[in-house]
Structure formats: structure tokens, C-alpha cells
Amino acid sequence: MNSLFQKIRHGAEIMRKIGKGISNLPDYQSYVEHIRIHHPEVAPPTEAEFFKDFLDKKYGASAKRCC
Numbered sequence: 001m002n003s004l005f006q007k008i009r010h011g012a013e014i015m016r017k018i019g020k021g022i023s024n025l026p027d028y029q030s031y032v033e034h035i036r037i038h039h040p041e042v043a044p045p046t047e048a049e050f051f052k053d054f055l056d057k058k059y060g061a062s063a064k065r066c067c
Helices: 002-022 030-039 047-059
Strands: none
Touching: 002 030
């Protein structure tokens, strides 16, 4: 039973990553993993801070627009 639960959880994680890729949302867990490996001196932002920064860059006053 535990193995089945692990397979379902793994499948759900893959579907979440695919969904975020399709919707062009960044993957917070991958970002944190990158920061921990390549920039250990930097404290990663919280998930809320990470997505707020992403949305500010995409839609905020400093976002690039065509007009």
C-alpha cells in the first residue's frame, strides 16, 4: 500500500511540474534546490516571496510591455 501511495505522489509531482511548465509558472522547489547547491551563502526566499517577485517582474510597473 505504501508503494502505491509513493507512486501516486510521484505521479502527482510530475503532473504539477508539467502544469507549471505549461502555464509558464516557475518551479519553486527546483529554484530552492539550485540556490542550495550553487549559492549556499544565499538564503532562498519564501515561496510567497518567490512568486510575488515573479509576478511583479511579469506584471508590475517595471514589466516589459510592447506599448
